[in-house]
Amino acid sequence: MKKTFYSNGKLLLTAEYTVLDGAKALALPTRYGQYLDIEPNTSNYIEWNSFDADGALWYKDTIVITDIKSNTCTTQNPVSKTLITILHTAHSMNPNVLQHGFTVQTRLTFPKKWGLGTSSTLINNIALWFDANPYSLLWKSFGGSGYDIACALHNTPIFYEIENGKPVVNTADFNPAFKDNLYFIYLNKKQNSRNAIADYRERNENKALAGKITELTKNIYHAATLNEFRVLIDRHEAIMSDALGQETIKQQLFPDFDGSLKSLGAWGGDFILAASAQDPHSYFKAKGYTTILPYKDMIL
Template identity: 50%
Template sequence: MNSTFYSNGKLLLTGEYAVLDGALSLAIPTKYGQLLTIKKNDTPKIIWTSLDEKGDTWFKATLLIKSDDSTNSIRLEVENKNNLDIDALSTAKTLINILTEAQKLNPFLSTTSGHFVETKLTFPRNWGLGSSSTLINNIASWAKVDAYKLLWNAFSGSAYDIACAQHNYPITYKLNQGKPEVSKTDFNPPFIDNLYFVYLNKKQNSRKGIANYKSIAKDKTNLIAKISELTQQMLTTESLTDFNSLILTHEKLLSSFLQTPTQKEALFSDFEGHIKSLGAWGGDFVLATGTPRQMRYFKRKGYLTLIPYKEMVL
């Protein structure tokens, strides 16, 4: 009998970076996500296959489940690791890390049997909609462990993406003394048809962005308060003009703090509408506001992936 789990992808509309330090942020789960299907086998092996949105295999490896006598637990090893290229070996090590941390929280693997595991993304891997967070949430569901703990034990981050993986509606997200506070919100402004997501033709390394933000030795109290206020205002505004003004203020605040140009300054200075960075600056998607005519600008510039808000968001 197969077990199947599914997790939503994510986008962070407000609070990028500042969400790490407790800023109230607006996050949205996407219609795109990742499936995880598990079937038991009678060998001490996890035979893992990862498929992309087209159904093509992008990663395949066999993990051996072995006893670790020194810790009275199990350990995972890659079988025939010399047959894997550098990227596949890196992926296998990351996968082992996640599974090992899940095992520590709840011993769900044993040396007496194994599993066939298949993952399938419903979005291109380079879109940055949460290939890692959806995997972690799915593995947490499989292992029956807390997905937030699993993320923080295996990696780092605010975990807003885990909240998106688990909810089917827009949310506000806040870390309060290290604990996630998630609330359902109704973000459906009258100008919803003027909101678009534009893919920047490259994936951004969010862990690198987080590390850079954390390295900035500035007091963040004022930043967090202002970002939280902007989030509240964006949730209640019914005017696109006012929304654009809030976007501009949000961008300027973070640009000044990060000492980094906004995405509009760096890439789209002649765009007639407004642009809001999402997540780690420099890649993945941005939010663009304007008319369908104005959106033609991005196609002319070579940014061909342009998704209306309603087509992206659950």
């Protein structure tokens, strides 16, 4: 019998990097995500096809079940290597699933290059398929804080933090009165989160920094006006700029922007948040950034 699983994409509004050190993060599930369709067959392999949002086939492979069970990859395809690692880990958590072959299809509802969670939505969908703990599957196979898994599973904004090595998730009634003044802009550059985390780890493991960001997260959540929100995200950017030894995205690319800008997740790529009293479409389009989504079109 064919089964279909779905997971939401993600954006991290606060506590990028520092969530790894226990900071409380405010995270936003997106209206975009990924489907996983599975259908059993009588073969001894998985026929895997992955489609981008425009319907283009971006990955295809046939994976032998015994290779998954032994974590053996005979191909040099990096996607296949990663997929086999994830499936092997899921199999070790629930050995009852791979008793036969499957025809598998994944379908993104956002362009793969956007960085809204191609990997995290896949991992969560595979966990649902294997009836496995998605956070354990992430940490054993891919790594990361786990906030993206929490977004995959929740249909509202959330607070996310790691306490004693375990994820703590609480729904957040984040529905700012000024949300029509918030926009998400794609920087035309996909960022590798794992590499960015490794760079952060070399520079920081600072509980004091995590505490400072936790307080900012709470204040950002409670911000009543656009101006108050802007002051707070500017402060967040300044603190993380010092911690990372990098200029803020506004300093780097948009110093003349009439509003506030905040990186979301790994600095230097994917989406940023613009908070402005004025519609910023013309400003960013003039600079060559044409993917601009209002808050209501992006966030669940």
